[in-house]
Amino acid sequence: MNELDRLKSKIRQCDATILEALLERNKGIEEITLYKKEHGLPFFQREQEMGIQKWLKSETVGKPHKQEVEDVFFSIYKGAKKIQAEKLLDQNIFLIGFMGCGKSTVADFLNRELSMEVIEMDQIIAKREGMSISDIFEVHGEAYFRELETKLLKEVGSCSRVVVSCGGGVAMRDCNVAEMKKSGCTVLLTACPETILQRTKDDHDRPLLEKNKSIEFIAELMEKRREKYEAAADIIIETDGKNKKEICEELVRKVIAWSERR
Ligand SMILES: Nc1ncnc2c1ncn2[C@@H]1O[C@H](COP(=O)(O)OP(=O)(O)OP(=O)(O)O)[C@@H](O)[C@H]1O
Ligand SMILES: O=C(O)C1=C[C@@H](O)[C@@H](O)[C@H](O)C1
Ligand SMILES: [Mg+2]
The missing domain is CATH 3.40.50.300 (P-loop containing nucleotide triphosphate hydrolases)
Structure with a gap:
């Protein structure tokens, strides 16, 4: 394997890891939504969302490509809301x-x-x-x-x-x-x-x-x-x-x- 192939393979490995983690995360969102639905717990928890965003900001301080990383996470958070909506409402x-x-x-x-x-x-x-x-x-x-x-x-x-x-x-x-x-x-x-x-x-x-x-x-x-x-x-x-x-x-x-x- 030449150097370029080795680098490409590393990226593919990263993609696979991200994909697996994302699927697992989305499954977790579905499970939380169903749990809240079944146990009559509040669906909208702004404080929790603020906490997650605070965590992201603190984790990305001084890291390379901070903005790009945050953009991806915001997209994931938005997707999670859609998953929640799909689990709750279908009309x-x-x-x-x-x-x-x-x-x-x-x-x-x-x-x-x-x-x-x-x-x-x-x-x-x-x-x-x-x-x-x-x-x-x-x-x-x-x-x-x-x-x-x-x-x-x-x-x-x-x-x-x-x-x-x-x-x-x-x-x-x-x-x-x-x-x-x-x-x-x-x-x-x-x-x-x-x-x-x-x-x-x-x-x-x-x-x-x-x-x-x-x-x-x-x-x-x-x-x-x-x-x-x-x-x-x-x-x-x-x-x-x-x-x-x-x-x-x-x-x-x-x-x-x-x-x-x-
Ligand atoms: N639950 C609430 N408590 C306090 N203020 C509210 C509440 N709901 C709406 N308001 C305020 O009342 C005003 C009118 O609300 P809104 O524009 O959402 O009404 P609407 O039903 O869309 O009216 P329209 O039929 O004219 O479009 C807004 O200033 C909004 O911030
Ligand atoms: O109640 C109504 O008849 C109306 C309400 C507004 O939303 C507008 O659609 C319009 O002013 C008429
Ligand atoms: Mg209105």
Whole structure:
């Protein structure tokens, strides 16, 4: 064996070692996820993740190719989140509910903690149309916007394991509800009018609320919508007084239970 072949063989040996360790690691992630699921333990442990990252930083101090090594580990950590998500959920998650109930917040958390892809319906529609939701309402009217929502939901049907942060009015149309139920679980987030007002009072991108920021208006619109929201929901989660981690823990548990009941 010449020198070059010997060096190449060393690299191949390293690859085999990395591969074996990675497969073993991934298996460990699956086992931990199942253990947590079976024993009702929390899925989201930010402190633990911070600890792992701290360990990595301390281990790579002064080592060659520090950044490259860290990049690989971050990719492994992200992959581990995906493995966790695959073990826990096997359908799309449609987050529905009144403006400000926390759909985008919950979607963002699931993206960060389980590496789940997020579809922000309002954002996608605004980008496609090249104008804000408020402008779409003003220029083309609400009916036009509602058609765009239905069209987008049909497209989402071909995705798997995505989190869809729906527009607040999506559940009002029966055809939308039927579309969501074809590929996933509909999760209704609720909050009382006082909480909604508190959460939305400083924003200006909700045309239906813009000139109506009062408990009375919110309570009335919420009441008008309640029946439709509840009929559309596979799962309901009350969000008042809960933080996003608590809501997402509840969400994952309830989606698993719903999925097992089916
Ligand atoms: N559980 C919560 N506790 C405290 N604040 C929250 C919670 N959930 C969301 N918020 C805050 O409330 C505001 C509205 O939340 P968010 O944008 O997620 O609502 P949304 O349901 O996506 O609204 P929209 O239907 O208008 O898109 C944000 O400022 C967010 O940080
Ligand atoms: O509740 C609603 O009807 C709406 C909620 C927002 O997400 C936007 O989709 C739009 O402002 C309409
Ligand atoms: Mg939102």
